[in-house]
Amino acid sequence: MFVSDFRKEFYEVVQSQRVLLFVASDVDALCACKILQALFQCDHVQYTLVPVSGWQELETAFLEHKEQFRYFILINCGANVDLLDILQPDEDAIFFVCDTHRPVNVVNVYNDAQIKLLIKQDDDLEVPAYDDIFRDEEDEEHSGSESDNGSEPSEKRTRLEEEIVAQTMKRRQRREWEARRRDILFDYEQYEYHGTSSAMVMFDLAWMMSKDLNDMLWWAIVGLTDQWVQDKITQMKYVTDVGILQRHVSRHNHRNEDEENTLSVDCTRISFEYDLRLALYQHWSLHDSLCNTCYTAARFKLWSVHGQKRLQEFLADVGLPLKQVKQKFQSMDISLKENLREMIEESANKFGMKDMRVQTFSIHFGFKHKFLASDVVFATMSLMESPEKDGSGTDNFIQALDSLSRSNLDKLYHGLELAKKQLRATQQTIASCLCTNLVISQGPFLYCSLMEGTPDIVLFSKPASLSLLSRHLLKSFVFSTKNRRCKLLPLVMAAPLSVEQGTVTVMGIPPETDSSDRKNFFGRAFEKAAEGTNSRTLHNHFDLSVIELKAEDRSKFLDALVSLLS
């Protein structure tokens, strides 16, 4: 059931108890977790934090811990499947689920006792009505049990006839109801999408209790920006949520506008920026950033020689000398940096890039540390998905969690370096894929498969990095192809996951259109295709559109998918 008063029904319930937190492995979940941890530490709530990266880990961790806790909080996992069925908990276990995955499974919505959803109901959920899906079983008991005890034979016969007629009517009604139910559920569960960021939900809770701080606000901002960077929400929703956060930012940081009472220069302050869309440009050189941001790289077509020339023309148009542009941003001439944003936006408009600037936030603390929200998102994402030596995903999770605190700046800078490597590798892979025509059209979708020996292939074995690569590849492909029909097709991407076990990760991306609503139908499509061909798949990720598949079953799986979608 949906929790209406977060404070009374959630926070005050767990305040006197020990809770277990299951946190999924994405940046939004990390931010929500940090906010919740800060609240719990303020109120001395004893908790245990367990990172999980998939359904299997969630199940094992739950089995290990279930005797010791009664209250469980799940962050960014568990809303889109039948939780009680998967976890098989005891009668008195209570789950609080704060998840952005939609559609919310109907069992989770209508279970009043054990599952409480920390999701705002005005979030365009469109849950089907209770009576359409669930039906009491008592009606069915009547049909067989009316025993015809001895009475007049003629009366008995008419009564029997009436009973038979009533039974057939009931059966027909039931069949119709079941068919309607199947349709409703199919429509409801067909498309996967994402709702409001969990970090923002947690920040809202903190604000309701008047325990919100600037730090928590920054984590909420990073959580929202993560959703935008990974294309999980529509542009409109992003702008709406930015507006909500902007009000909080001005409430917390208004002392900077007042001339008399300004804070010292090195205090933490968050400010709203209408800044360039280039990834990490303040920690890199402008040239590198232009080459490695998907937005600019796709529109300039930087994988071709012609594209490189256009980039030079663009820089000349802005008025930036090449020598300046290729050195670190912080060492560029001040005179060039002064009106940089406006100059670049003007020239970008001439070159067909209308959305060069985007609404975002930045944080300043200390005398020289300034970060945009997207910088922190890229850094944390790379820390979490960096290939690790010992194979346990939890080390990376801990590193990434630590990097979000302001006292662990060295980890954040390390993350920025990893992010630069990741972005560079992404663009190089995209360039090679497009130049060697690895993206082929299979009919209802485009298909691209990364080979084993591709350089940096190990950087793309985790879902978020692979998803970034796939989406950027699709965007670049849309700009590179002349075939109008291909521009509207979705993409299925396959990358090798583990050489010893011979598995590949397969991921589905919805088609790239300007006004796309980011709804992904590949989750159900993959399930059906796997069932139909008996392929050995593992639906381990919380996002249902990412699966693991045995390499040998790849071709029959794809054939099934083609026939399913055409």
Added chain:
Amino acid sequence: MKALYEQNQSDVNEVKSGGRSDLIPTIKFRHCSLLRNRRCAVAYLYDRLLRIRALRWEYGSVLPNALRFHMSAEEMEWFNHYKKSLATYMRSLGGDEGLDITQDMKPPKSLYIEVRCLKDYGEFEVDDGTSVLLKKNSQHFLPRWKCEQLVRQGVLEHVLS
């Protein structure tokens, strides 16, 4: 050392009986080295005692079996004596119940601390009888006095943020 002692003994007898006074420097030299060896052995044993005393502060009153295996019987006895005198002292402080001075080696800043588990430890009992499973890389927020022992042993790491 025994060999040196026996050689010395035979030489002393020879000097006493045979009157060979030129052996006296040799005897003196051997005696000095015997004394030095004894000093080294005693220093080693004393260092062991100091370490055993530190173990009481690190591990509490019950030592893990691995450590007990390496201690001799006399050392165990010394340890028990030390434990007893420390306990008597602690009981004599702080009024009726006594004061546990092995807790809070540094001034505590907060009632509860955030700890991260560095290795798999297993189940750990908390105040209300229930237990927490300590697995690698899980983070917990627990009362300070319960975690202190484990933090000292290196199983948990105090997370400052």
